[in-house]
Amino acid sequence: MLPNPKQMDETLDPRVKRTRSLILESFGSLLAEKNFENISVQDVTDKAQINRATFYAHFQDKYALLDYSISKMFMQEIEKRTLNVCHYTPDNLRNLILAVCEFLSSIHSSCAQPHQQFESLVETQIKKQIFGLLTYWLKQSKSKNSTDIPATVATWAIYGLASHYSHMKKRPALDKFVNEAFPLVAVNLEQFA
Amino acid sequence: MLPNPKQMDETLDPRVKRTRSLILESFGSLLAEKNFENISVQDVTDKAQINRATFYAHFQDKYALLDYSISKMFMQEIEKRTLNVCHYTPDNLRNLILAVCEFLSSIHSSCAQPHQQFESLVETQIKKQIFGLLTYWLKQSKSKNSTDIPATVATWAIYGLASHYSHMKKRPALDKFVNEAFPLVAVNLEQFA
DNA sequence: TTGAATCTGTTGGATAAACAACACTGGAGC
């Protein structure tokens, strides 16, 4: 199983689910309006119509909220493609690269002028997720080799590709882009899978 | 001031507002699917994602919910036309008749095969609202006459017209319909206003 | 008739959220 932010949804008190989703919705719509740096905890709780103290019962601060929000959205993207319940195959890797590219692109289109701090926080979270996923894939192979090195290399490569893609002024067709990039990443993983 | 269901929105605990609106939303969308009689309290709380016991902290049973829901929707319709902060004029009366016609029509279009019990509960609630409104209007005139009789006559007439209109197979233009009906109602009220 | 199933309305105790307060920080303007 992949690491899951906080807890399984199933066992959670309905009040907790409700509060968290109110916070996430509010945060998401604020990100569409303003810079992350210009969003205060007050803004979030006002729009979510919850008490400010309640926010702090769930998140340490707005940075923790960003981490959680990014992780959760990304994980949903991964789960939608069932990449969280599989192992390494070239096709799955290809889909993972596609997913990261699309995810970063969608962030850039739905967030107001992403600033540097914001981007770096996103990067940290997403790379953590990718690394976890790749490690999970590689651990399923028979080989006893350490998975850290290849997973690290691939993680950085994938994120770099997606970041590059999402920042291009004139983006080429995603399929074409991934077709070109894919073999370079695959070659690093195949011997371990 | 008109009678207000339960309480002013302003002073209410945010949790109460949230719970009530979850219940109302859930109920509304269930009414679009099924008969009122086939909707259980469980259905409502399941869809609203609240605990069943919480429902009973707000409403005595599903009939109370229907009453509240109908009253609230109707009052919003009235407030939108600012008919709750005015007095008797021919124009206001005309708008009231229009409002009731539209309200009943919209109920019939957004609810699955309204059954007899449902209709009679709606009728009771709406008439109560109309009567309260007309009484409020008439009370503002100088005349010391009792307002009960004219308000009752007009209430039943207005509801009857709207019910008739909303059940017609081929509805005429609402304006035309109201133009014809309006003088008959007005004549009963004008001497008291 | 019996029993299984489903819904009702209610209860007591556990827990999350609301609220009002507090001390603290970091500007902005004077």
Add this chain to the structure above:
DNA sequence: GCTCCAGTGTTGTTTATCCAACAGATTCAA
């Protein structure tokens, strides 16, 4: 320097919601 202001993060208490359990009602089928 100073004050004012807006935001932060925390606390103790109150209140709303959750939850599991209960007895009773109704329906349906064996």
